[in-house]
Amino acid sequence: MSTILVTGATRGIGREVARELVNQGHNVYFGTRDLAVDTELVDDIEGIAHWLAIDTSNSDSIRAAAERFGELESQLDILINNAGIYPDQGLNILDISRERMVDTLQTNTFGPLEVVQEFLPYLTKATQPRIINVSSGLGQITGLSADNPSYCLSKLALNGITLMLAEKLKDQVAVNSVCPGWVKTDMGGENAPRSIPEGAAGILWLALEADPTLTGGFYRDGKPIEW
Numbered sequence: 001m002s003t004i005l006v007t008g009a010t011r012g013i014g015r016e017v018a019r020e021l022v023n024q025g026h027n028v029y030f031g032t033r034d035l036a037v038d039t040e041l042v043d044d045i046e047g048i049a050h051w052l053a054i055d056t057s058n059s060d061s062i063r064a065a066a067e068r069f070g071e072l073e074s075q076l077d078i079l080i081n082n083a084g085i086y087p088d089q090g091l092n093i094l095d096i097s098r099e100r101m102v103d104t105l106q107t108n109t110f111g112p113l114e115v116v117q118e119f120l121p122y123l124t125k126a127t128q129p130r131i132i133n134v135s136s137g138l139g140q141i142t143g144l145s146a147d148n149p150s151y152c153l154s155k156l157a158l159n160g161i162t163l164m165l166a167e168k169l170k171d172q173v174a175v176n177s178v179c180p181g182w183v184k185t186d187m188g189g190e191n192a193p194r195s196i197p198e199g200a201a202g203i204l205w206l207a208l209e210a211d212p213t214l215t216g217g218f219y220r221d222g223k224p225i226e227w
């Protein structure tokens, strides 16, 4: 049984990944930016998993989450940096504001890095720890789109963070990026071709099945893809 934290586990891909990990018998922390989540969700996991308040756009929240986690657990086997936003509707690279760019990167890029920094003491206590950064094909060099400016940049930079962490944590923690594909969630929208379980599958593969020595890669459907 592994102890696993999934950020952004209230809905969409993160919730599916976290629920599946619970189903497979793991000790799972469902990250939520708001502990006052609806009762149905709380009832759903009460007794079999835990909520952890963690807002990836906020340093105080990330620090408090790591402290709280340390009161409950001594080690973290797998960190899944899944929380993300896509606030680019109707904007393009020529009209997006600096503030919007910063907001997106706070949640999608700087947040995941800070989560790693704060939870690293627990990760390094695990035998074969893994960090999984949920990125996107829109963060690939060939996937950049002028009509999704802050999102693309945030995931491109998240991939850079994966590479740098993999270098710095070589032989200590496996660090990889993963793209779930285009998935029918609140973010992906109705036209997306993939179901939520299909999107979750590649993340679950990296968490549970991939060779634990694989590090510094970018994966979709269990196969490496180009940066």
Ligand SMILES: NC(=O)c1ccc[n+]([C@@H]2O[C@H](COP(=O)([O-])OP(=O)(O)OC[C@H]3O[C@@H](n4cnc5c(N)ncnc54)[C@H](OP(=O)(O)O)[C@@H]3O)[C@@H](O)[C@H]2O)c1
Residues within 6 Å of the ligand: 007, 008, 009, 010, 011, 012, 013, 014, 032, 033, 034, 054, 055, 056, 057, 058, 081, 082, 083, 084, 085, 107, 134, 135, 136, 137, 179, 180, 181, 182, 183, 184, 185, 186, 187, 188, 189, 192
């Ligand atoms: N859907 C796709 O087609 C697709 C494609 C490629 C990559 N991805 C990536 O996959 C991940 C999950 O996406 P999704 O489609 O499941 O999105 P989603 O349905 O919109 O869910 C996003 C999750 O992130 C959480 N979140 C947002 N901002 C947060 C913050 N500041 N702190 C903590 N949690 C926060 C949300 O919490 P609240 O409920 O509190 O808002 C929610 O749980 C994201 O990183 C996304 O970029 C998705």
